[in-house]
Amino acid sequence: xxxxxxxxxxxxxxxxxxxxxxxxxxxxxxxxxxxxxxxxxxxxxxxxxxxxxxxxxxxxxxxxxxxxxxxxxxxxxxxxxxxxxxxxxxxxxxxxxxxxxxxxxxxxxxxxxxxxxxxxxxxxxxxxxxxxxxxxxxxxxxxxxxxxxxxxxxxxxxxxxxxxxxxxxxxxxxxxxxxxxxxxxxxxxxxxxxxxxxxxxxxxxxxxxxxxxxxxxxxxxxxxxxxxxxxxxxxxxxxxxxxxxxxxxxxxxxxxxxxxxxxxxxx
Amino acid sequence: xxxxxxxxxxxxxxxxxxxxxxxxxxxxxxxxxxxxxxxxxxxxxxxxxxxxxxxxxxxxxxxxxxxxxxxxxxxxxxxxxxxxxxxxxxxxxxxxxxxxxxxxxxxxxxxxxxxxxxxxxxxxxxxxxxxxxxxxxxxxxxxxxxxxxxxxxxxxxxxxxxxxxxxxxxxxxxxxxxxxxxxxxxxxxxxxxxxxxxxxxxxxxxxxxxxxxxxxxxxxxxxxxxxxxxxxxxxxxxxxxxxxxxxxxxxxxxxxxxxxxxxxxxxxxxxxxxxxxxxxxxxxxxxxxxxxxxxxxxxxxxxxxxxxxx
Numbered sequence: 001x002x003x004x005x006x007x008x009x010x011x012x013x014x015x016x017x018x019x020x021x022x023x024x025x026x027x028x029x030x031x032x033x034x035x036x037x038x039x040x041x042x043x044x045x046x047x048x049x050x051x052x053x054x055x056x057x058x059x060x061x062x063x064x065x066x067x068x069x070x071x072x073x074x075x076x077x078x079x080x081x082x083x084x085x086x087x088x089x090x091x092x093x094x095x096x097x098x099x100x101x102x103x104x105x106x107x108x109x110x111x112x113x114x115x116x117x118x119x120x121x122x123x124x125x126x127x128x129x130x131x132x133x134x135x136x137x138x139x140x141x142x143x144x145x146x147x148x149x150x151x152x153x154x155x156x157x158x159x160x161x162x163x164x165x166x167x168x169x170x171x172x173x174x175x176x177x178x179x180x181x182x183x184x185x186x187x188x189x190x191x192x193x194x195x196x197x198x199x200x201x202x203x204x205x206x207x208x209x210x211x212x213x214x215x216x217x218x219x220x221x222x223x224x225x226x227x228x229x230x231x232x233x234x235x236x237x238x239x240x241x242x243x244x245x246x247x248x249x250x251x252x253x254x255x256x257x258x259x260x261x262x263x264x265x266x267x
Numbered sequence: 268x269x270x271x272x273x274x275x276x277x278x279x280x281x282x283x284x285x286x287x288x289x290x291x292x293x294x295x296x297x298x299x300x301x302x303x304x305x306x307x308x309x310x311x312x313x314x315x316x317x318x319x320x321x322x323x324x325x326x327x328x329x330x331x332x333x334x335x336x337x338x339x340x341x342x343x344x345x346x347x348x349x350x351x352x353x354x355x356x357x358x359x360x361x362x363x364x365x366x367x368x369x370x371x372x373x374x375x376x377x378x379x380x381x382x383x384x385x386x387x388x389x390x391x392x393x394x395x396x397x398x399x400x401x402x403x404x405x406x407x408x409x410x411x412x413x414x415x416x417x418x419x420x421x422x423x424x425x426x427x428x429x430x431x432x433x434x435x436x437x438x439x440x441x442x443x444x445x446x447x448x449x450x451x452x453x454x455x456x457x458x459x460x461x462x463x464x465x466x467x468x469x470x471x472x473x474x475x476x477x478x479x480x481x482x483x484x485x486x487x488x489x490x491x492x493x494x495x496x497x498x499x500x501x502x503x504x505x506x507x508x509x510x511x512x513x514x515x516x517x518x519x520x521x522x523x524x525x526x527x528x529x530x531x532x533x534x535x536x537x538x539x540x541x542x543x544x545x546x547x548x549x550x551x552x553x554x555x556x557x558x559x560x561x562x563x564x565x566x567x568x569x570x571x572x573x574x575x576x577x
Contacts, residue, residue: 101357109328113352119318120353123325130307150349153318160313 003209006076007037011237011264013072013085019257021089023097027235027247029069031173035230038212040073048078051105057135058124060109062117063142067099079106115148118168122154125166140169144176147185159198164220168227173234175245194227206230238263268423269366271402273297275409280305291319291337316341320349327359332413339367339379354418355393362412364421368458369510370554371425377544386515388420389488398422400461400483403430407438415440424459426551443491449478452569453498456508457484457517464508467565477573490520496530503576504534513539534572
């Protein structure tokens with residue numbers, strides 16, 4: 001399956017999962033769907049029949065609240081049956097709102113509290129470098145998550161140790177939990193910050209699959225860790241969800257669900 | 268205890284390349300030997316305990332046995348969520364090591380008093396919590412933790428009891444060590460304050476004819492329920508002694524376990540910290556005296572128990 005089709009399916013699954021389960025964060029899933037689709041369709045090296053294969057590329061979703069999108073990507077990539085997605089957020093399910101590895105093949109690491117993924121990813125990258133192993137480590141962060149100081153501890157560490165095998169992807173949709181990022185804790189000049197911390201920065205349109213594939217695939221040129229700053233639209237693909245704080249929380253029901261699904265099917 | 272720990276770890280790291288020691292920029296004068304003998308197994312992560320614990324988890328999940336190290340509450344409370352969500356929830360082989368339990372760094376002030384860590388760490392699911400009483404236990408615990416899978420907390424003290432192990436003694440995680448036999452009263456301790464228990468027991472034996480059983484409950488979790496049940500049944504009471512708040516520490520753990528089992532000791536006393544922060548300034552020895560945790564205080568408490576048992 002190509003990444004365009006995978007992204008469409010991730011969006012539709014996540015819309016249905018959050019609607020049926022009554023959970024939040026559909027806007028955050030729609031925002032990152034293209035990044036995740038490109039990673040699973042074209043970039044990451046993995047084996048669905050051997051999820052813990054030692055040479056797999058590691059992927060950590062640090063913005064764990066968008067877990068529905070990862071479950072959808074894993075199911076569509078062949079890690080477990082797609083039917084299981086319908087249990088999301090239900091009593092007795094293995095698929096919690098924030099991504100968890102327990103009983104779910106393919107989930108590298110459980111998150112949900114922000115600011116945890118990058119330090120762990122840096123540890124994995126540091127270990128791989130020590131052992132001279134070739135796999136890479138990808139960590140997907142939200143922009144609001146970059147308020148967490150633990151990320152900046154890891155950013156310092158990764159640069160100091162020249163972890164060229166580490167890629168931090170920021171889903172930069174510019175809206176965080178209560179308000180726009182710029183009105184909450186401003187990150188700009190964001191590219192400059194990463195550069196000043198000695199990372200190799202690649203700025204891309206986070207919905208352009210060709211661009212994403214190119215920057216996610218290309219090894220570090222400088223030997224420095226790589227930051228992919230992906231400019232995205234929160235709620236991407238559903239017109240009335242785009243660029244709103246509301247759809248960080250709201251669950252699509254009834255007519256809203258039907259309209260959203262129709263838009264995603266047309267896309 | 269710190270020197271015993273590092274000496275043991277140097278030996279073990281030579282045998283097992285999976286061992287990695289990460290410090291959050293502390294250990295001056297102690298870690299140089301490790302860094303020199305095992306440069307590829309040593310990492311200074313800087314003054315960044317959250318990142319240190321995350322790094323440790325990432326490294327452990329790919330097969331290493333990782334020790335994180337700092338002093339007092341820095342490697343524990345500062346990064347508690349990383350220990351909980353990252354290391355413990357993933358069953359990662361991360362061994363969190365803190366030097367400076369209780370009032371070890373007494374005169375440095377409240378920021379450096381590790382007096383709630385046992386309660387907090389033992390509440391985390393899957394965590395193993397070990398607080399040795401002397402250097403022999405430190406060495407044995409270090410070795411045992413490497414063989415013990417999962418996330419563990421090793422609480423090291425500046426003070427230590429004099430050697431008391433006998434030939435053939437076995438250290439086992441989760442099994443209290445019988446340091447001294449006796450039936451008049453049990454003193455159960457956790458950590459370097461074992462030395463106070465031994466001093467008090469000497470006085471009680473020589474001056475009052477009271478013979479205490481002394482248990483070094485080096486593993487606060489999982490608790491050795493069998494040894495404590497036996498103490499409840501066979502001795503005149505249990506006095507739990509810890510350089511830690513009485514809320515949820517060793518004494519609390521013993522009380523919970525025994526009450527649930529319906530094993531009620533004749534007398535039961537928790538000796539630990541009560542009330543507010545220990546804001547007095549002074550050495551470990553001085554603060555033990557100020558806060559009622561020195562040998563005379565233990566003797567007085569034991570005599571009170573003995574009077575009730577007459």
